[in-house]
Amino acid sequence: MKKLRVGLLFGGRSGEHEVSIVSASAIAKAILTNGNAQKYELLPFYIQKDGIWQGVEVSQQVLDSKQPLQTSADSDSLKANLWQFPPQVTEVDIWFPILHGPNGEDGTLQGLLSLMQVPFVGTGVLGSAVGMDKIAMKMAFSQAGLPQVKYMAISRSQVWSNPCVFPKLGDEIEANLGYPCFVKPANLGSSVGISKVRSRQELEVALDNAASYDRRIIVEAGVKAREVECAVLGNDYPQASVVGEITYNSDFYDYETKYTEGKADLFIPAKLSPEITAKVQEMAIQAFQAVDAAGLARVDFFYVEATGEVLINEINTLPGFTSTSMYPQLWAASGVPFAELVDRLIQAALERFQK
Template sequence: MKLLLVCGGQSTEHSVSRMSCTNIRKKIDDTRYEVTVLGIDQEGTWYHLDDEVKDYASDNWLNNAKEVKEIFEFLRSFDVIFPVLHGMYGEDGTIQGLFEMAGVPYVGCRVNDSANAMDKVITKKLIDAAGIKQVPSLYVKKRFDDEFVIVNDDTTEEKDIVKKVMDTFGVPCFIKASRSGSSVGCYKVNKEEDILPKLKEAGQYDRKILIEKSINATELECAVLGNDDIISSRVGQILPHGEFYTFESKYEDEESATCIPARVDQSIQDTIRKEAVRAFKAIDGHGLARCDFFLDKDTGDLYLNELNTLPGFTNISMYPQLMEDFGISQEELINRLIALALER
């Protein structure tokens, strides 16, 4: 079977994608698949990577690479595609639409579910409709005249953002670019006067921004796998070194850690496993996702934070660790994901 891995991309998570792809390539059974790796640089140029390159996270990842110009013809030469792409143009339904047009099966969520999960504002609406509890939040839009406005549930707009935030839940709060991942474009705001400056910083990553109430939370994660009959893993716990789980905490800070199973009551873990499946169904998910939750240390309330439909696959990423704990090795996980892609 001819398998194409796709990595890199133009998002802020470009480097994570290349690390994930390196790890996945090492775990693939070469007796089962004929593997080709396609790399997309940050300018959007597509390259057929040289077979001799083994570390796609290295500076020489494009050594002897050949530019791909006839993209549709190239894609159609494969039986299945595994997009190892995180963030914009990889996890948001755009490249999934390209694969659909090319008529090639691919791993992971389809166009609509990818787009819905990538957009935190849309995800909030779908999860709310499913009756799953979420942290209180406000939606801010950066208009095309560069003015920031609050968008209410009835679509009316308000200009006094600071007053709205302070009246609704105050500070501290979090400001998040709606369609960014790995905590890029995410800021904790502790003072009222910092709301607008941080809002403008988040606006560099997206025109849609979420402002959320800050809670004193334990961060918990659950992996789901399947198309119709969805399984959920045991629950893992994030132990960040710092105030919250930033990009640096995830990939650069050796003092940040994870543990499986999570250090919370079994009843809470059972609830999370059920809610993760419900959330995945709420976005009409297919294939895989990592579902992230907050457990309020002060009240005991459980909140869904977000779903990641193409979670990290680095050697320290939670999704493959959770599946290994569940009894599914990374080699078998890759096989199952490809089988789920071909099943649709």
Template sequence: SRIKVGLVFGGRSGEHEVSIISAQAIAKGLTTPANPDRYELIPFYIDKNGAWLGAEIAASILKTGQPHPPSETPPPNFWNFPPQASEVDVWFPILHGPNGEDGTVQGLFKLVQKPWVGSGVAASAVGMDKILMKAVFAAAGLEQVAYLPVNRSQIWSDPCVYSHLCDHIESTLGYPCFVKPANLGSSVGIAKVKTRDQLTTALDNAASYDTRIIVEAGVVAREVECAVLGNDRPQASVIGEITYTSEFYDYETKYTDGRANLIIPADLPTEVIEKIQAMSITAFNAIGAAGLARLDFFYVEKTGEILINEVNTLPGFTALSMYPQLWEKTGLAFPDLVHQLVQLALERGAV
């Protein structure tokens, strides 16, 4: 009989809309004739307030692509999930950002002892928190930009402490630098800053998103990405490059049609490709990822340096997203990719 896949999408995160589009693509991929009678889909939608809505509403959102108006009541207690949840054999969370990519939902699946697609609790949490992530990457010997971790309390503090923090950022990182909430995605809350004024504005803004903030030295480089698939023997895809004309790869550039170009495979020397693939596997293993991850890099052409930027343990998964396209160009079509992901989840079990 068909395996029942609980596809969870939406979520209490700034990446809610992207998640809906990712889920539409995955739903189609799991049930296309290329996966004949393999999977029965049970969709679950998490609204913007965190309430779980059952298969009927979720299916209609998959059809229309429109978010459901958020519930006014607080999210349900965990004994209050839609009844169809008890039928699920394997979960497929396609939630981007906080409350989904960060280990929270993975912990729920682990508690109910059902396997799920993607990384476990610790790897998801480390992958989402850019401060923890960078510490783990450094321990694995991966090169990255200079950075400073900042705590919100240093920003929401007396002017003297705040000013000292800004002096320290200016003297150690200089301008331009990037201010980021530690736990987010899709460039939400990120600013490229060139002056002290912009720095304080960016820090104040980032502090409204997260208690932890990271400031990084800005680098001038080509942006390249690699997709990894697997559990104990992870494989790296071909490399993709992103080009754009905006100041950086910000939210608008990511999600406005025609603003960014994905070049797959990227035009790079063989040794650079091989190094990025090797670094991707090292990074995947370093955080203890499972199933899938997309690794983002800076390639400084002038010096030949390859710096790891970050990992995304639940990367964008629309038909046009980098992750599935990288596998497509590596020789794994979308329906085969989602099939493999579910099989990897079943193989790993609820750990």
């Protein structure tokens, strides 16, 4: 039987470029394991930080080294090579994109892959865009009746407007949300640009910082809660994994804590009552369907133990596949080892494309 040629697409133009390389290395290894190697042929494609695509040979070197290529092209050279796809692109039977953050999981890449008329792993344009934009995501969750923390949506123009206007904005945030609160760019992943603030001075600095990353900003009320996560797998009839919990000593779950070994502890399964576990799993599937996700997603929650409330935090439609990543670990604890998980994701993409 002819092997399916899997185009593993990684790297990309985001702050999570290096994480993407590590995720791709793990997926490549899984594709080349015994059972999968009999069904699939790996064709890696690396997108440099400047957006230039590399062919299979150079891409494999990046996978092996787990280090990004240094880019030094001038503007004229960049323009000439930016959308020159390697010739092996035409050989791909199915794409496995694992680009985290903007230009990778926000619908832009998914639109390109859709135009190629080749199946791809993961959520389509709509779900990716909604899942990436925290404001649109929360609006979708609200429409689905999912409970959340209080939040305010703010634009860059409000932050960088006439200085006389800003005190009023600060007053509104303090009155509606109080302290501590979290200030986040709406369209960045992995805690990039996020600040925890406890005073007006910190709020002003955090809003200015977030505005430098994105024109859309979200401010969320802080909540004293346990942070639990659930993985989802499938298309029209998605399944939820066991529930895991994250604990850490840092002020919040920032980028360094998320991707540094030993900075955070994962408890899988989380020590929760059967009722709370079932509630988290049910809400994870509801969130998955609310944004029209497909294939895979990780859904994050706050469990307020004092009141028994479960509040949805966010959905990640293209979660990490590194050694510290929760998504593959949750499925491993649910009886789906890494190589099988990769296989099921590829098969789910084929099923969705055929329908």
